[in-house]
Amino acid sequence: GNSVTQMEGPVTLSEEAFLTINCTYTATGYPSLFWYVQYPGEGLQLLLKATKADDKGSNKGFEATYRKETTSFHLEKGSVQVSDSAVYFCALPMFSGGYNKLIFGAGTRLAVHP
Amino acid sequence: DAGVIQSPRHEVTEMGQEVTLRCKPISGHNSLFWYRQTMMRGLELLIYFNNNVPIDDSGMPEDRFSAKMPNASFSTLKIQPSEPRDSAVYFCASSYVSSGTVNNEQFFGPGTRLTVL
Numbered sequence: 001g002n003s004v005t006q007m008e009g010p011v012t013l014s015e016e017a018f019l020t021i022n023c024t025y026t027a028t029g030y031p032s033l034f035w036y037v038q039y040p041g042e043g044l045q046l047l048l049k050a051t052k053a054d055d056k057g058s059n060k061g062f063e064a065t066y067r068k069e070t071t072s073f074h075l076e077k078g079s080v081q082v083s084d085s086a087v088y089f090c091a092l093p094m095f096s097g098g099y100n101k102l103i104f105g106a107g108t109r110l111a112v113h114p
Numbered sequence: 115d116a117g118v119i120q121s122p123r124h125e126v127t128e129m130g131q132e133v134t135l136r137c138k139p140i141s142g143h144n145s146l147f148w149y150r151q152t153m154m155r156g157l158e159l160l161i162y163f164n165n166n167v168p169i170d171d172s173g174m175p176e177d178r179f180s181a182k183m184p185n186a187s188f189s190t191l192k193i194q195p196s197e198p199r200d201s202a203v204y205f206c207a208s209s210y211v212s213s214g215t216v217n218n219e220q221f222f223g224p225g226t227r228l229t230v231l
Contacts, residue, residue, distance in 0.1 A: 034219070043118075043205050043222030044157075089157065093218060096170050099145070099211055100218050106156045 002027040002094040006105035009087075013080055013112050021075040021108045023064075023090035033057075033066055033073040034091040034102070044089060047075075080112045116140075118223035120206050126229045132194040135226045138187055139208030147220060148181055148191050149205040157205075163189065164211060196230045203227050 007022040025033065032051045036044040048057035050066035050073065057064050062077045075088060087107045093100040119138040127133055139146050147162040161171040166183045174181070178197070183189040193200055207220040 041224075043207070043224050044220075045222065046219050049219070099164055099169060101147070101159065101162055101170065102218070102220055104157050 002031065002092055002103050004090050004092055004103055004105040006088075006090050006108050008106070009109040011108060011110045013110070015082055015112055015114050016079045017112075019075070019077040019080045019084075019110065021088055021090075021110070023073045023075065023105060025071050025073065025090070025092050027071075027092055027094075030068060031092050031094075033064070035062070035064055035073070035075050036089040036091055036104070038087040038089065038107070040086070047088070080110070082112045082114055085110055085112045118206055118208050118221055120204075120223035120226050122226060123224065124227045124229075126231065127196055128231050129197055130195045131230075132192065133196045133200075133228060133230075135191040135204050135206075135228070137189045137191070137206030137223060139189070139206070140221055141187070143208035143210050143221070144186070145209045145211040145218075146183060146189050147207040147209070148189070149207065150202045151205060151225070152202045160191070193228075196228075198230045201228055201230050 003026045005024050034049045035047040037047040038044045048059040050057040053068040055066045064075045087109045089107045090105040091102045094103045121136045145164045148160040150158045160173045161181045163183045181191045203225045205225045207222045209218050209220045211218045
């Protein structure tokens with residue numbers, strides 16, 4: 001079945017540093033890929049997505065490119081802020097029971113210090 | 115739109131007591147998901163419904179857990195009897211899904227933090 005693997009955290013950075021959070025996947029075909037973010041005390045919310053190979057999703061300065069050659073969807077940001085401190089989840093759909101459900105990675109905690 | 119609504123936000127109970135968590139999905143959504151999040155196990159899908167019908171309950175940990183969706187605007191997750199190891203944050207999420215949909219963004223509620231003493 002489909003699966004996703006994320007780099008383990010926590011990731012600790014200083015403000016304005018460059019961020020990369022690695023995500024690789026195993027899937028049948030070319031499903032959509034997602035990054036969700038969970039801010040402290042809140043539920044997950046969609047950060048960005050890519051629906052086909054070579055697509056780049058972007059939002060709030062974050063980017064991720066769907067690379068089928070390396071089965072990867074790494075999350076990047078050129079200059080992080082303290083407000084980006086959160087847990088980031090990579091996800092992809094899996095067909096089950098006639099419908100798609102989302103498979104989430106383990107999450108990567110990011111802490112940004114001033 | 116009010117988003118996904120969960121209640122209560124916090125619940126503290128004693129071992130052996132019944133606990134009921136509630137969720138109101140976003141209007142118009144036809145799929146509802148219950149997740150559990152802990153430090154040790156991360157985010158786990160417990161059950162999901164489509165058009166009020168349970169589609170996959172393979173994540174429900176044991177018979178002490180049960181979930182219902184009597185109508186499109188309400189779902190409950192019940193634990194009876196509760197145990198300390200059930201302590202976690204429980205999230206409800208909703209989505210619009212049709213057969214073959216691939217861009218099925220899920221919208222999460224704020225969660226219920228359950229503590230079983």
